[in-house]
Amino acid sequence: MRILVVEDDAGIALGLRTNLQQRGYAVDVCASLASAWAALSSEPFDLVLLDLGLADGDGGDLLLRLRQARAAAPGALPDPLTPVLIMTARDQVADRISGLNLGADDYLVKPFDLDELEARMRALLRRAAGRAHPLLVHGELVVDPAARTVLRAGEAVELAPREFALLLLLLESRGRVLSRQQLEARLYNWQDAVGSNAVEVHVHHLRRKLGEGLIQTLRGVGYFIPREDGA
Structure with a gap:
C-alpha cells in the first residue's frame, strides 16, 4: 500500500517514513501544501497522513480541496475518496x-x-476496500494484514515484504485486472x-509459494485474482 505523509517537520517525517x-x-513525503497537491494530482495513494500546521498554510485547506475535487473517471487524479x-x-x-x-x-x-x-491506518484501508473483517480469506488462503502472516491450508507461508504487499493489492481488488503500471x-x-x-x-514468486492458479494473467493487460464466484 502506498502512503503519502504530508509533514514539514523533517525529523517526524523521516521517522514515519522509516x-x-x-x-x-x-x-x-511532502513538506508543503503545494507539493502534496502536485503528488495527489499525479500519483495514486491509498492513504494520506496529514499534518495541519504546514509552512505554506493549513493542511485543512488541502483536505477540503481534495474532498471538493471531481474525479472525471475511475482512476482519475486526484481521487476525492482517498482516505485521510x-x-x-x-x-x-x-x-x-x-x-x-x-x-x-x-x-x-x-x-x-x-x-x-x-x-488506525489498517482500519481506514479496510474500510476503503469495502470490508469489515480484519482477515482476508480466499479459498485456502488466510491473510492477516495486522500480523503480516499468510496461511495456506493452515500452513504458514513466508513472503518477502513486497510479495506480501502485492498479494494484498490483488486480493483487495479481486476480479479486477491491474496493469503492471498500476501495481x-x-x-x-x-x-x-x-x-x-x-x-x-x-x-512468479507468489505463484511458486501459493499455487500457480492463484494469480491469473490477462495477456497484454495485467494480473488479477478471480473472485471466488468465478468472475
Whole structure:
C-alpha cells in the first residue's frame, strides 16, 4: 500500500517514513501544501497522513480541496475518496470536530504511538476496500494484514515484504485486472529503483509459494485474482 505523509517537520517525517517502510508500506513525503497537491494530482495513494500546521498554510485547506475535487473517471487524479488521517498537535475538541467536518476519516493527536497509528491506518484501508473483517480469506488462503502472516491450508507461508504487499493489492481488488503500471504505482515510492520486470518476478514468486492458479494473467493487460464466484 502506498502512503503519502504530508509533514514539514523533517525529523517526524523521516521517522514515519522509516518506520512505515519497515512495516511494508511504500511511503512518500511532502513538506508543503503545494507539493502534496502536485503528488495527489499525479500519483495514486491509498492513504494520506496529514499534518495541519504546514509552512505554506493549513493542511485543512488541502483536505477540503481534495474532498471538493471531481474525479472525471475511475482512476482519475486526484481521487476525492482517498482516505485521510489527520495527525497534529492540535488537541482541542473543537479542532478534532473541525478536522472531521472537513472530511478527515480519522484524527490522531501528537505525540502518538506508532502501533496505534498503524492500527488506525489498517482500519481506514479496510474500510476503503469495502470490508469489515480484519482477515482476508480466499479459498485456502488466510491473510492477516495486522500480523503480516499468510496461511495456506493452515500452513504458514513466508513472503518477502513486497510479495506480501502485492498479494494484498490483488486480493483487495479481486476480479479486477491491474496493469503492471498500476501495481508499480502502488508498490513503490519515488525513491525506489524499479526494474522493468520487478512485478513479473514478484508474481512468479507468489505463484511458486501459493499455487500457480492463484494469480491469473490477462495477456497484454495485467494480473488479477478471480473472485471466488468465478468472475
